[in-house]
Amino acid sequence: MDYQKEALRKHREWAGKIEIKTRAPLDTAEALALAYTPGVAAPCLEIEKNPDLSFTYTRRWNTVAVITNGTAILGLGDIGPVAGMPVMEGKAALFKAFGDVDAIPLCVNSKDVDEFVHIVAALQGSFGGVNLEDIKAPECFYIEEKLKKLCDIPIFHDDQHGTAVVTLAALINATKFVGKKIPDLKIVMNGAGAAAVAICKLLLSYGCRNITLLDRHGAIYAGRDNLNDVKKQMAEVTNLEHVAGDLQTVIKNADVFIGVSAPHVLTPEMVRSMNRDAIVFACANPIPEIMPDLALQAGAAVVATGRSDFPNQINNVLAFPGIFRGALDVRAKEINEAMKLKAAEALAALVTDAELKADYILPQAFDHRVTEKVAEACKQAAIDSGINRV
Structure with a gap:
């Protein structure tokens, strides 16, 4: 067609x-x-x-x-x-x-x-x-x-927070599949725009400790030139070892690559330089940072993209309808961090341990359970946070 x-x-x-x-x-x-x-x-x-x-x-x-x-x-x-x-x-x-x-x-x-x-x-x-x-x-x-x-x-920028929730859910299950622990992950994120910053903040809230962001000038770290105010803020909580260099340099021995950047910037050689059982989320649309078959051939254990024609689609529709459904049902005054974290956990939990596979770390967009479970989690988190009106 x-x-x-x-x-x-x-x-x-x-x-x-x-x-x-x-x-x-x-x-x-x-x-x-x-x-x-x-x-x-x-x-x-x-x-x-x-x-x-x-x-x-x-x-x-x-x-x-x-x-x-x-x-x-x-x-x-x-x-x-x-x-x-x-x-x-x-x-x-x-x-x-x-x-x-x-x-x-x-x-x-x-x-x-x-x-x-x-x-x-x-x-x-x-x-x-x-x-x-x-x-x-x-x-x-x-x-x-x-x-x-x-x-x-509630004021919710879906390009930021919807993307972040689904990415965290995918990472929870991908990490479980490869047998690694969230706090131990070395994560490299290519891109430092709205989605990347929101993903990074949510991962930090969930317990990720070692994240390095890159923009078009390379790794972001405190004191680097060419940083806007947002990037300066992120430099204070990421890349604490002040590693400098381009993606090829920074990605060595990484456990996770998350791309919200540009097509074809991740090469098979870079994937091979990552740690064993690497996780690759190549989410540039419509052409990802690396095509899934190339990443898998280079040794990646789990690959996700933003596209519906490949397995493991990181799709915002898994998050925002349920998040808003839950927020509206209790007339929440905001959508806070606790609601986003609980939404990610609820989304991840829809894939059971028995179902978890390299090509199935997230439920499908048309899974009828998604909105209901995400909404329930958000409602309870809003109530627990005291931001509900009913």
């Missing part, structure tokens, strides 16, 4: 991947009076007295905003917010199909981060959560941090 040609045909046919349907009957004068004026005044006045009742009297409790400024749309880069609309609609469709979450795509025509923050914060009363989507680094870090301070609903 020519996916590009067929996708254009189908998008023209669909004329949009989502739509709005009414839940209230509007087939009689009485029904109209209840759903709209004069009856609608009653819930308005109750919400005026207690804004939290908006979660009771409106669909806010189950509605998420999927918001972008179009600066990092998939692998296409800065193509603008309007051109990003098909992706935002697609993400909204995934929310509904996998988590029964109503999601509204919003494309904000502004690269001014403070203006973007102001717009999103001003809209928060319409939503139970915000999913930031396809916003380039380092601006995405600033936007998320500011919104978390201004909003009392």
Whole structure:
């Protein structure tokens, strides 16, 4: 199939991947009076007295905003917010199909981060959560941090945290399969953008101790030139031995490679220089850092990619529908680190020890158990953290 040609045909046919349907009957004068004026005044006045009742009297409790400024749309880069609309609609469709979450795509025509923050914060009363989507680094870090301070609903940048949750789940099971322990792993991460930083932070929270990040200039370490503020922060908690050099140098004797970077940057020779039973997560899309067959031939024990046509797909759809489902069900004020860690553990646990294989370390995207189990874990973590409203 020519996916590009067929996708254009189908998008023209669909004329949009989502739509709005009414839940209230509007087939009689009485029904109209209840759903709209004069009856609608009653819930308005109750919400005026207690804004939290908006979660009771409106669909806010189950509605998420999927918001972008179009600066990092998939692998296409800065193509603008309007051109990003098909992706935002697609993400909204995934929310509904996998988590029964109503999601509204919003494309904000502004690269001014403070203006973007102001717009999103001003809209928060319409939503139970915000999913930031396809916003380039380092601006995405600033936007998320500011919104978390201004909003009392979950602010979640899926490119960061959804990716991180699924990556951690994959690593838990890959490590179990090869018989190594999380704290003992030497991990090399190629890429230092939004996803890489979030993955690194979550792995550190889970107990990984030895992580080295690389950007296009090589290994990141404290005191190195050409570091933005985010990279400087990461340099304080990673690569504590201040190892310098390129990927070929740093990857020697590593246990794990995690790539969120560019095609073909990892060679078979580099894989052969890693420790025995190496784990390779080559997640650049659509072309990974190394093709799976080459990595396996070079001695990797477990290989994962971001693609659906290879085993072990690290796919955000395994995480974000369940995370938001759980957060919305308890009306959480945020999605915190504990929720992300529990989501990763729940996802990993869906592959039993008996099922665990080199080419099966994560459940499939269409496994009906995924959203339910991830949601349950997130709900309980939110309650345990005291950030739930119900």
